[in-house]
Amino acid sequence: MASCWKILCVLGILAVSSTNALYKGTHIGKFSTLHHDVVGDVYAIDNITIYVEGFSYDGEAPDAYFFAGNRTPEPSNRGFIIPDERGRTEVLGPYRNRNLVLRFPKTKKGQRSLNDVQWVSVWCRRFAIDFGHVKVPSNLELPQAQRASGLESDNPQLRSSSVMIADIDTFVVEDFSFDGTVPDAIFVMGSGNADASGSQVPDEKGSLNPLRKYNKKTLTLPIPAEVVGQSIQYFGVWSPSKGMLASVTFNPNTLLPPSMKSLQ
Incomplete structure (x- = not known):
């Protein structure tokens, strides 16, 4: 996972350095x-x-x-x-x-x-x-949040009703439940193959610690700064010991909304 982190960090630095303009939609x-x-x-x-x-x-x-x-x-x-x-x-x-x-x-x-x-x-x-x-041009390309189906796994028990990329900075995981039986499970996102570990996504409290138990809780999660601006193809719950526990995929070519925090 360390090598993946290094690669993603380099890509993130390149993406940030390639443009200094604030994305406004x-x-x-x-x-x-x-x-x-x-x-x-x-x-x-x-x-x-x-x-x-x-x-x-x-x-x-x-x-x-x-x-x-x-x-x-x-x-x-x-x-x-x-x-x-x-x-x-x-x-x-x-x-x-x-x-x-x-x-x-x-x-x-x-x-x-x-x-x-x-x-x-x-x-x-x-x-x-x-x-x-x-x-307002009739053919205007409008940014839009991208919603995927929910996470689902029987072993361990892991569910959510949907996962949404709300804007370039934010994931929303709706009605998330996890039984906590995999002690090293974390949120991840990335591009390419969803079987890869990708980049760790902090939990709703900003922590990088392994996931605790959840019961139908809607989570707002930050997209890691080092990968903001990259195409996101998957989001999932991953374990270093067991691999990808559950994941959803996205269209990486969708035009996402800008960060509301940066505009206000």
């Missing part, structure tokens, strides 16, 4: 600056969440909101409000070079998403004026 475009000094770069974090970098707006309009729609090719009143960074649908105040995470709202008809809109605007409803907008 898929770039949609820049807000056009039409009125009230609106500027900002807009990215898709996933299909229901956008990141607005360097957003500015003078806050002087009486009824302005983040607004989106698809019933007209250009911004109009035929759309819906996107809640602000606090999740509120209040009139926008002034912003100066702010970075914002905005989530599309749920309605009685379902979840609004980027798949439903042609544009995102800073829009004044009272006077029907577009202060600045960005067009």
Whole structure:
């Protein structure tokens, strides 16, 4: 396992050193600056969440909101409000070079998403004026969390309902149970063959100690820093003495969401 760790550490260093840019998701475009000094770069974090970098707006309009729609090719009143960074649908105040995470709202008809809109605007409803907008391409590649089937093993007793790569930094293992009868079992992830030991994933407390007993607990696990940015093909529970106890596989070519922690 030591040799695998050395190889993965070298690959991780190369991956980190090859780019210094913060990954923000898929770039949609820049807000056009039409009125009230609106500027900002807009990215898709996933299909229901956008990141607005360097957003500015003078806050002087009486009824302005983040607004989106698809019933007209250009911004109009035929759309819906996107809640602000606090999740509120209040009139926008002034912003100066702010970075914002905005989530599309749920309605009685379902979840609004980027798949439903042609544009995102800073829009004044009272006077029907577009202060600045960005067009959403119909072929935009949207990052998405990747969910796999659950872990499963009868000897030892090991189960989970699913495993998800939530973003480039985070795994979520849902309803995880483990009887603890393999004393050197650990979480691992890697690329290539799932029979390999891969790189150890710390547990939900950040510990690299062997796994204890679990009973239907949902775990949020960090992807090791040295392998962030690499293609992830499998996640599993591995034992140095018994090998891979259970694993799931992922499509390594899926575009994952950026780290929410790094954007906030």
